[in-house]
Amino acid sequence: xxxxxxxxxxxxxxxxxxxxxxxxxxxxxxxxxxxxxxxxxxxxxxxxxxxxxxxxxxxxxxxxxxxxxxxxxxxxxxxxxxxxxxxxxxxxxxxxxxxxxxxxxxxxxxxxxxxxxxxxxxxxxxxxxxxxxxxxxxxxxxxxxxxxxxxxxxxxxxxxxxxxxxxxxxxxxxxxxxxxxxxxxxxxxxxxxxxxxxxxxxxxxxxxxxxxxxxx
Numbered sequence: 001x002x003x004x005x006x007x008x009x010x011x012x013x014x015x016x017x018x019x020x021x022x023x024x025x026x027x028x029x030x031x032x033x034x035x036x037x038x039x040x041x042x043x044x045x046x047x048x049x050x051x052x053x054x055x056x057x058x059x060x061x062x063x064x065x066x067x068x069x070x071x072x073x074x075x076x077x078x079x080x081x082x083x084x085x086x087x088x089x090x091x092x093x094x095x096x097x098x099x100x101x102x103x104x105x106x107x108x109x110x111x112x113x114x115x116x117x118x119x120x121x122x123x124x125x126x127x128x129x130x131x132x133x134x135x136x137x138x139x140x141x142x143x144x145x146x147x148x149x150x151x152x153x154x155x156x157x158x159x160x161x162x163x164x165x166x167x168x169x170x171x172x173x174x175x176x177x178x179x180x181x182x183x184x185x186x187x188x189x190x191x192x193x194x195x196x197x198x199x200x201x202x203x204x205x206x207x208x209x210x211x212x213x214x215x216x
Contacts, residue, residue: 001182003216004162006099007152008130010110012168013186013207015120016086017078018045024077025052028070033062046171048111048142049074071113079119088124091207095166096129098210107132109152109165111142111172132156144171146179153179164216166207173200182215 012018026035036044036056044052053070099106106129110117114135121127132155139147153160165176165183170191176183177199185200186207197203202215210216 002162003104003164003182005105005107005153005156005158005164006216007107007109007149007163007165007176007181009165009167009169009172010108010117010120011112012045012089012188013166014089014092014108014126015082015124016089017082017120018168018188020081020086021078024074024081027077028074029056029060032070033057033060046111046143046169046175048136049113050137051142075113075116079116082120083123088126089206091210092126095207095210096126099216100129102216104216105131105156105158107134107152107156109134109136109148111136111148113137143169144174144178146175149176149179149181153181167200170194170196173197184213184215 008014011021022041029035049071050067053067057065096106108117108121108130112135114137117133117135121130132152134148134152134155136142136148139151141147149165150160153163160180163181165181166186167173167176167183168186168188173183173185183200184202184204185197186204187194187197202213
């Protein structure tokens with residue numbers, strides 16, 4: 001299938017932010033109720049923060065529940081931690097330059113809130129690569145549903161069947177395949193050998209592999 005556009009996820013793919021999401025959620029939830037375990041985080045990976053909060057409150061309720069206040073507290077903590085500690089993932093600039101050289105439109109479609117997306121891509125100097133930026137916070141459904149990827153392809157005016165998605169999370173891979181898109185999975189090292197990622201079209205160690213791929 002001819003690839004005419006590329007769509008990137010963000011957390012854990014472009015920026016090493018996934019561990020800091022976990023720290024932030026653990027910090028905030030432990031003050032309100034119960035801190036999630038690593039197994040809990042595995043299940044939540046790729047979900048929108050609104051869904052994470054609603055589901056966690058349903059399991060471990062706390063008094064004076066306020067979704068917006070909890071969301072803002074976590075987002076502020078993530079922003080602080082990531083901009084202080086995180087770095088771009090290996091091969092990010094190389095892959096973006098590769099796609100740019102091929103004159104492929106590049107979009108970003110993330111579960112993160114738009115204000116965090118904007119903060120991160122400007123902080124790391126990659127904002128100008130993306131012609132389209134979309135957040136699942138504005139969708140009816142988050143990943144593993146395909147909505148944010150379909151919104152991105154619609155904005156690009158390119159059929160989903162001609163879009164390639166880069167994803168690190170299983171929920172993101174499911175969303176990309178549900179959208180009818182080609183998907184390259186780049187799981188974290190501890191998840192790389194999980195059989196479930198075999199639904200992706202290719203599995204890479206990192207974005208440096210773009211130089212040897214037969215897909216793009």
